[in-house]
Amino acid sequence: MSDLNVSFEFFPPKNEAMQKRLWSTVEKLRPLSPTFVSVTYGAGGSTRERTHQTVSRIIEETGLPVAAHLTCVAATKAEVDDVLRAYWDAGVRHIVALRGDPPGGPGDPYTPHPGGYANAAELAAGARRISPFEISVGCYPEKHPDSPSVAADIELLKKKVDAGATRAITQFFFDNEAFLRYLDRVRAAGIDIPIVPGIMPVTNFASIRRMSDICGATIPGRLVKLFQNLEDDPEIVKLISAAVAAEQCLDLAERGVKDFHFYTLNREELAYALCRMLGLRPKPAIQEGAAA
Ligand code: FAD
Numbered sequence: 001m002s003d004l005n006v007s008f009e010f011f012p013p014k015n016e017a018m019q020k021r022l023w024s025t026v027e028k029l030r031p032l033s034p035t036f037v038s039v040t041y042g043a044g045g046s047t048r049e050r051t052h053q054t055v056s057r058i059i060e061e062t063g064l065p066v067a068a069h070l071t072c073v074a075a076t077k078a079e080v081d082d083v084l085r086a087y088w089d090a091g092v093r094h095i096v097a098l099r100g101d102p103p104g105g106p107g108d109p110y111t112p113h114p115g116g117y118a119n120a121a122e123l124a125a126g127a128r129r130i131s132p133f134e135i136s137v138g139c140y141p142e143k144h145p146d147s148p149s150v151a152a153d154i155e156l157l158k159k160k161v162d163a164g165a166t167r168a169i170t171q172f173f174f175d176n177e178a179f180l181r182y183l184d185r186v187r188a189a190g191i192d193i194p195i196v197p198g199i200m201p202v203t204n205f206a207s208i209r210r211m212s213d214i215c216g217a218t219i220p221g222r223l224v225k226l227f228q229n230l231e232d233d234p235e236i237v238k239l240i241s242a243a244v245a246a247e248q249c250l251d252l253a254e255r256g257v258k259d260f261h262f263y264t265l266n267r268e269e270l271a272y273a274l275c276r277m278l279g280l281r282p283k284p285a286i287q288e289g290a291a292a
Helices: 016-032 048-062 077-089 120-130 150-162 176-188 205-215 221-227 234-254 269-277
Strands: 005-010 036-039 066-071 094-098 134-139 165-170 259-263
Touching: 005 016, 016 048, 016 269, 036 048, 036 094, 048 066, 048 077, 066 077, 066 120, 077 120, 094 120, 120 134, 120 150, 134 150, 150 165, 150 176, 176 234, 221 234, 234 269, 259 269
Parallel strands: 005 036, 005 259, 036 066, 066 094, 094 134, 134 165
Antiparallel strands: none
């Protein structure tokens, strides 16, 4: 059995069909015994109810450890604290504490809500005041677009750790060298919490390119060439995407990375296949009435 730890990120479904898709994904990935699964929080709290319902259902029906994402956008501290209390009451013990993007979308100037938490470090501290949550936060191997420098970003990460964060999950990246350079700088700054690479599958190259432009992730020229002129060939894109993600994960594992966070986009195939390639195997289901 592999000594690696994996976690899976889901988004709250919008309708019945998406609900079925998510649930099939949860059931398929569950036997891989993830360290946790997480559920995103829509921009500006737009999925507040759906995130809560999804998180509660996963806890009730699977018993998997769940991390609920939460942002500071467009809410007072009191409103965010209410969400935190409701999560705790629903059995959530792990929060992914995030600032969130401005209402106009990433790239617009960010203005904290008057009376709200200004950033993820403040939110992490607020969450810890409410209840002893485990806290994960985001981090940016290629720098957050709002940040003047990687050094400033790392300073902010330090504040998040001081506020109680015990894990940082990275924005997606395709350049492992950039991640490993960042990791060296984080360690040199005295930050010793796990820095978990966020692995994003390329299901649609045009949209990944847009997202990368917005969040500042480099797309290596090699990848641009690999996906060139495949707009009408989704099956080939899928195969190449699997090969690219496998190459990335295996390289990171060979270089000592032990924790992986998969942005599943609520699809099981690629995350499951990558886990298998990394050596993980499903735990057999315990038969009712079987001797212990
Ligand atoms: P922070 O680290 O708090 O701040 C981001 C940047 O803002 C800093 O790098 C800095 O440049 C600037 N900044 C913050 N505080 C200060 C300060 N005091 N002084 C000067 N500059 C400051 N978004 C969602 O809406 N919902 C989600 O569920 C979600 N999940 C995510 C999961 C992961 C793993 C990651 C990496 C991101 C996720 N995001 C999500 C996106 C995230 O909300 C955006 O990247 C957002 O712009 C930054 O959030 P943060 O928590 O990293 O912010």
